[in-house]
Amino acid sequence: MKREIPLLITAITGLIIIINYFLPEITGGVTQVVRTWNIIISSFAIILGILNLVIVSLRKTLEPITHLDDRIANIVLILSLIATIIVGMIYGVNSQTETSLRFITDNRYALPIISIELSSFDNNPFTSVIFYSIYNPLSAAMFSLLAFFIASASYRAFRARNLEATLLLFAASIVILGRVPVGDLIFGLVGLKISPISEYITAVINAAGQRAIMIAVGIGTIIISLKLLFGIERSHLGKGE
């Protein structure tokens, strides 16, 4: 019964949602309840995620084989998590303005005194500082590393090895240059415009390929959904008994 009941719940819920697509007047009320449940259950997933993160980090911190750097990183993670939760619970998450920290240097003395000042106070400075002065720049810094990796990857990967690779190389180069003003500036010297060619590649050739992928993915999704409804696909139930 451990497997049959979840399978039955999956099948009934899936059928309700499918029927609702074709007959919304009949199953509208039930579908709304199912959707609300879905939102509530996904909220619980956040708690599970936090618990899992804390357990994994604590285990890594306490393990004797863990390297000192990793241990420090895990402690910082747990402390940041606790601090953010406490600040959020006390002060809430709403802030009125974007607050940022500024370093002020006072040169009146022999040694310059550097103080930290909040550029603008709002109703909620702590949450605002955590979000705008810590999380915001760290997150942006992580993502900006992409520029470095893409430059390095394109140097190693874009080689004219065969006809297909050469075509890809030319198409990519045109789109890369066509999306920025310098492309038209360079090609303008020989009386050409690269941005319309780039737009053609994106809007016509790329769209045709994307459409084919989308249709294939759509058919695949239907098949997986049917397998779930009929209980053939059972991976969502887990491996254990």
Added chain:
Amino acid sequence: MIIIQLLKRITRRTIFLIVGIFISLGIIFSDVEWVKRVNLEILRRTITPASKQAYDFIESLPAGTTVLVSADYGPSTRVEADPILENFLKQCFRKDINVIAISLWPDGAPIVATKTRQIAKMYNKQEDVDFVIGGYVVGGGVAIEKMGVDLKSAIPLIADNPAPFLKDIKTANDLGLVFAIAAGDTLVFYIRILKSRYGANVSGGCTAVMAAEMYPYILSGQLIGLFGGLKGAADYEILVSNPEPDQVSEAVKYMLTQSLIHSLIIIFIIIANIVFLYDRMKIKSK
């Protein structure tokens, strides 16, 4: 041959160093007057058709219409997405369009709330009168599905809001437009659910890497135009405010950095292929 040998010695660290130098140069020189003028001049001539289509549709909305803006991105993609959000809000408030601002991403909620309040202040718009903040909406695709049936139950923060324009809004279909700025798959959800099933008008913006995936939706008419990446943001700024070089914001300014890095990538590709073809010819001749 010495050159080829030198080119072969380019390592990942060399590339990182050159990219770092070019990014720094881009940021330093992005505020130079003539650079901004050249950027603006070229950008004005090369407005992407998808950007123009989205702008024209928003421009055609009558005053008093209510739109939903969903800022589904985090701090990592703010450089690309923030200017799209800012210009959308500017266009809406200039045209006296009412705005419901939400985010399907937890870290997008403070961004959309702060930006909406900032831009609203510039146009003397009042919170809970001309615009409302719906905050973080939990549920992703399921929440979007709920918007099609009952908008206020999908966005709990606006359920009891006294804003007069919310009285006539029952479902997403009562909105003039749903505008999603996405760094993930939420724009696709809005198209597949709100447009395809409930018939709501959907437009939006996305990061540059996602723009290619959106073109089939634009061509089928399911997505009314698109502001793709920083280029889309720069297009939008030019369309909304047609700025002079001394008035341009980050979207136009940072096109210099993007120009430099894109050119650098092309140079690296050319170098890599010269070395590759030279090696191949050498092997063949042996």
